[in-house]
Amino acid sequence: MKHTTTYLYIPQDKIINGEVHFPEDESVHLSQVLRAKSGDEIIVVDGAGSAYRVEITRSKQKYSRGRIIEEINPSSEPKFNFSLALGTIRPRRMETAWDFCVQLGMNELIPIHTKYSTDRMKADGKYMDRLRAVSIRAMKQSKRAVLPGVRDPISISELLLAGSFEYIFYGDSEGLPGPPLKKPRLGERVLLVIGPEGGFSSEEIRELESQEAIPISLGPRRLRAETAAVTLSVIALKWTNDI
Amino acid sequence: MKHTTTYLYIPQDKIINGEVHFPEDESVHLSQVLRAKSGDEIIVVDGAGSAYRVEITRSKQKYSRGRIIEEINPSSEPKFNFSLALGTIRPRRMETAWDFCVQLGMNELIPIHTKYSTDRMKADGKYMDRLRAVSIRAMKQSKRAVLPGVRDPISISELLLAGSFEYIFYGDSEGLPGPPLKKPRLGERVLLVIGPEGGFSSEEIRELESQEAIPISLGPRRLRAETAAVTLSVIALKWTNDI
Numbered sequence: 001m002k003h004t005t006t007y008l009y010i011p012q013d014k015i016i017n018g019e020v021h022f023p024e025d026e027s028v029h030l031s032q033v034l035r036a037k038s039g040d041e042i043i044v045v046d047g048a049g050s051a052y053r054v055e056i057t058r059s060k061q062k063y064s065r066g067r068i069i070e071e072i073n074p075s076s077e078p079k080f081n082f083s084l085a086l087g088t089i090r091p092r093r094m095e096t097a098w099d100f101c102v103q104l105g106m107n108e109l110i111p112i113h114t115k116y117s118t119d120r121m122k123a124d125g126k127y128m129d130r131l132r133a134v135s136i137r138a139m140k141q142s143k144r145a146v147l148p149g150v151r152d153p154i155s156i157s158e159l160l161l162a163g164s165f166e167y168i169f170y171g172d173s174e175g176l177p178g179p180p181l182k183k184p185r186l187g188e189r190v191l192l193v194i195g196p197e198g199g200f201s202s203e204e205i206r207e208l209e210s211q212e213a214i215p216i217s218l219g220p221r222r223l224r225a226e227t228a229a230v231t232l233s234v235i236a237l238k239w240t241n242d243i
Numbered sequence: 244m245k246h247t248t249t250y251l252y253i254p255q256d257k258i259i260n261g262e263v264h265f266p267e268d269e270s271v272h273l274s275q276v277l278r279a280k281s282g283d284e285i286i287v288v289d290g291a292g293s294a295y296r297v298e299i300t301r302s303k304q305k306y307s308r309g310r311i312i313e314e315i316n317p318s319s320e321p322k323f324n325f326s327l328a329l330g331t332i333r334p335r336r337m338e339t340a341w342d343f344c345v346q347l348g349m350n351e352l353i354p355i356h357t358k359y360s361t362d363r364m365k366a367d368g369k370y371m372d373r374l375r376a377v378s379i380r381a382m383k384q385s386k387r388a389v390l391p392g393v394r395d396p397i398s399i400s401e402l403l404l405a406g407s408f409e410y411i412f413y414g415d416s417e418g419l420p421g422p423p424l425k426k427p428r429l430g431e432r433v434l435l436v437i438g439p440e441g442g443f444s445s446e447e448i449r450e451l452e453s454q455e456a457i458p459i460s461l462g463p464r465r466l467r468a469e470t471a472a473v474t475l476s477v478i479a480l481k482w483t484n485d486i
Contacts, residue, residue: 076463096339103470105462142464177484219348219486220319221385227346227473231486234477241420243462243474 005043006034007140009147012046020044020054020066027064030056042066045074045140047147074145078105078242081189084233085110085159087196088121089225095134097226101233102138102148105242106192109135111153116198121153128152156193156204160211165191168213169236170200171228175215179239192236194229248286249277250383252390255289258311263287263297265307274302285309288317288383290390317388321348321485324432327476328353328402330439331364332468338377340469345381345391347476348485349435352378354396359441364396371395399436399447403454408434411456412479413443414471418458422482435479437472 008030014021022030030036036059044066045051051074054066084106086097098109109131111121121127131150139147154162166188169179184190193208200208208215218231237243251273257264265273273279279302287309288294294317297309327349329340341352352374354364364370374393382390397405409431412422427433436451443451451458461474480486 075465100470100473103464103466104474105464141467144464178481217486219480221346221348221387222318223346224384227343230343230470230473231347231477234474235481235486237462238421238478238481243460243478 007043007045007051007143009047009136009140010044012048015044015046015052015068018068020052020068022064022066024062028061030064031059031061036064041069043072044068045143045145047136047139047145049077049146050074051143051145075143077144077146078107078237078240079186080184080240080242081108081187082106082233082236083108083110083165083189083191084229085112085156085191085193086229087112087114087194087225088117088119088153089196090119091121091127091130093224093226094121095130097229098131098134098150099138100226100230102135102144103142104230104233105144105237106148106233107146108149108151110151110159112159112193113153113155114195114204115201117196118198156200156207159193160207165189167191168193168208168211169216169232170208170213171195171218171223171232172200172205172215173217173220175217177217179216179236180214183240190236190240192229192232194225194232196225250286250288250294250386252290252379252383253287255291258287258289258295261311263295263309263311265309267305270307271304273299273307274304279307284312286315287311288388290379290382290388292317292320292389294386294388318386320387320389321350321480321483322429323427323483323485324351324430325349325476325479326351326353326408326432326434327472328355328399328434328436329472330355330357330437330468331360331362331396332439333362334364334370334373336467336469337364338373340472341374341377341393342381343469343473344476345378345387346385347473348387348480349391349476350389351392351394353394353402355402355436356396356398357438357447358444360439361441399443399450402434402436403450408432410434411436411451411454412459412475413451413456414438414461414466414475415443415448415458416460416463418460420460422459422479423457426483433479433483435472435475437468437475439468
């Protein structure tokens with residue numbers, strides 16, 4: 001290996017004075033999987049928006065190191081800030097949905113417990129770790145330099161109380177054919193809400209409507225929750241010309 | 244169980260004079276999973292465009308039977324005929340892509356062997372069976388009544404020689420921001436082409452261009468092949484107002 005298009009994720013606090021200190025997992029990846037040697041070049045992103053060309057100065061399983069050659073432009077981030085609230089579904093399906101949506105440009109996942117959620121995902125433990133691992137993997141895959149966050153699961157009421165979103169879209173078979181003609185202004189936040197397979201309860205729809213959430217139709221075919229999440233993401237990112 | 248929104252797939256030749264003869268797999272599903280009893284109602288699709296309300300007259304593991312009560316309108320099919328040609332990738336990822344795309348409304352999957360395909364999927368054996376099983380599962384999930392086909396893998400040259408497509412779009416980072424303003428006429432066929440992760444070779448691009456294929460950008464972030472396939476499907480189905 002001399003150069004690679006593989007992106008590695010090194011948190012900001014491991015980059016000190018132009019020296020990159022690889023955490024053990026990325027160090028293993030670098031030395032064992034990529035078989036990098038001193039002098040090879042890789043790309044590092046810090047999850048906070050920066051990307052660097054890095055020359056490897058030490059490639060060992062336990063501890064590897066590199067030196068920043070120059071800062072580069074990462075893949076551009078969407079101009080708007082998109083959050084995805086997704087009704088909890090089985091872990092593997094949640095991970096698939098989130099993997100696709102991070103690649104597309106979503107900035108935050110908020111799992112929501114709804115009346116018809118089939119899976120009561122817990123805030124603690126492996127489930128959240130796995131979703132956060134998906135964020136990292138998909139960020140690197142898509143050459144993004146910003147690490148999208150994963151919030152602990154909350155209810156729709158909590159979501160709507162906590163959030164300050166200028167636009168809220170939710171997937172609904174009776175919804176409008178598309179987003180409004182008016183585009184958001186820079187800095188405005190957009191929330192996409194997708195229910196579990198059973199859809200939203202009428203109580204939940206009332207809560208969404210009370211926040212002026214806009215129902216968007218995702219077509220006449222019945223989509224699984226993860227397909228609906230990806231579809232609404234593409235529609236929203238097209239709306240802002242971010243795809 | 245008295246009624247269900249589960250759709251079962253019974254090929255046309257098993258529906259004779261208003262009697263539905265369940266093949267063994269759907270018979271097991273009906274009797275063991277849904278625990279249907281005589282007198283219960285289910286929905287049956289025949290994969291050729293028809294859907295029926297059916298009353299169960301016999302529910303046994305080996306052989307179940309039902310009687311058509313009435314024909315119903317299935318979820319509407321896209322107005323246009325969409326084929327997806329996807330560079331061969333690992334089986335599970337191919338299946339995920341195809342699952343999403345059938346739900347969205349694609350009519351045909353054509354796996355293509357390209358220069359940079361990482362997986363040389365074989366036309367015979369389990370791989371094709373699994374993709375065809377995905378077609379059935381996703382058709383029932385999305386309440387479609389038309390069973391999308393899966394063709395044997397071919398090269399891009401074979402694809403372009405064989406096909407009669409009025410529109411060909413392919414995913415390309417240097418492509419246009421979207422499909423042309425002109426919409427297809429009813430009955431015209433649209434082919435979407437997505438390469439494997441490594442993209443297309445310059446030779447393959449030339450072949451696509453010689454058929455007036457239109458490159459479409461899927462945004463600045465690097466998408467995995469399955470994410471690209473789903474994204475281009477949403478964009479194309481939006482173009483024809485089929486989503």
